[in-house]
């Protein structure tokens with residue numbers, strides 16, 4: 001079949017989409033770029049908050065209309081939503097043919113055959129589609145081929161699942177317990193990316209610092225980081241980290257390996273110990289600050305970002321102020337800030353939550369303002385300095401090309417100064433809270449031709 005995958009959510013899902021592509025191609029299917037050309041549409045979904053679920057429901061509504069108008073289309077629901085009762089109910093409502101959980105991707109092709117058999121079996125009477133919801137052991141061994149030539153950033157999953165049980169989070173249910181991928185599989189993918197000219201590899205996991213914790217034959221995350229760094233890809237990034245497992249050896253590896261990016265995403269979720277306890281985060285504010293102090297002392301020019309949940313049930317104004325204070329203390333360069341979204345099936349879902357929506361929105365607004373203030377101050381310190389920028393695509397408005405620095409700043413440079421994708425030396429001349437602007441000083445060897453036609 002001609003297949004098209006639509007991806008929602010995190011980078012883990014983007015990597016899973018590459019695995020889905022490779023499974024489909026190995027099974028004799030063809031990947032098409034445009035959804036309207038597809039006979040099979042697969043939705044690789046996210047369930048971490050309510051919004052991404054709403055998006056999937058709305059798209060499924062549109063696709064159902066097209067089918068009713070006579071379009072011959074097979075539909076598959078995949079990713080985190082597929083694993084939940086909520087997702088399975090949605091799949092039934094919209095006549096989805098195939099529901100595949102994130103741990104069962106390698107069952108996709110046989111499950112598609114089962115859908116075909118069902119269709120051709122005149123006696124098939126059971127309603128609903130084909131479901132594969134178990135967590136397969138072989139998924140961690142599955143080798144994802146390197147991305148197509150010219151790709152600048154490669155995603156590499158090193159572990160799957162999560163053993164933490166933060167009370168707001170659906171991920172342990174959707175992605176199952178932590179499993180580390182074998183070292184050989186990771187190194188194989190890293191070398192293949194290096195050989196195909198990838199300029200930046202992002203090591204992925206729900207909790208990358210837990211790598212190897214459950215298997216004594218595997219290296220620790222810090223050791224793995226050093227091994228991957230020495231493959232020679234110009235940049236190595238990783239996400240996401242849990243403060244609980246963010247040990248000194250990881251900080252030393254970042255400080256010691258020149259191609260490991262000096263950008264660390266370290267979700268704190270709240271600055272209040274009372275809220276952290278109710279979220280079942282296993283650290284407290286002071287421990288988090290201790291880690292930040294060690295990072296800042298050992299890694300010069302490090303850029304820190306975090307995740308925050310505003311309006312967790314029972315969060316008082318006082319608790320919220322502790323989060324604002326934490327921002328004033330850490331001065332995060334970047335933060336992903338979310339209003340709490342109750343997810344059915346999580347422990348916090350049953351918490352009494354009587355905080356009006358306006359209070360949550362107002363708190364979020366205040367925090368965003370605070371963060372902007374510190375981000376602008378931090379970004380201004382880069383004016384006049386040289387940064388190394390990876391340009392991956394042309395900017396949409398055509399005047400600027402966007403790239404990312406080694407510290408993960410978004411950097412815009414005039415489009416007419418950039419003839420190739422890849423790494424560039426850029427002098428920063430202007431800063432806003434979210435963006436640095438600069439001029440190109442030179443290209444790094446190995447950059448590939450930019451396709452201006454797009």
Ligand code: 5AD
Pocket residue numbers: 048049168169170267269307308309338339340341342343
């Ligand atoms: N509501 C709001 N934000 C959430 N996150 C996870 N679960 C929820 C939820 N129920 C946020 C956390 C996490 C990020 C990926 O998403 O901040 O770090």
Ligand code: SF4
Pocket residue numbers: 162163164165166169170171172206207242
């Ligand atoms: Fe969710 Fe917590 Fe696991 Fe992150 S560490 S995936 S927030 S349960």
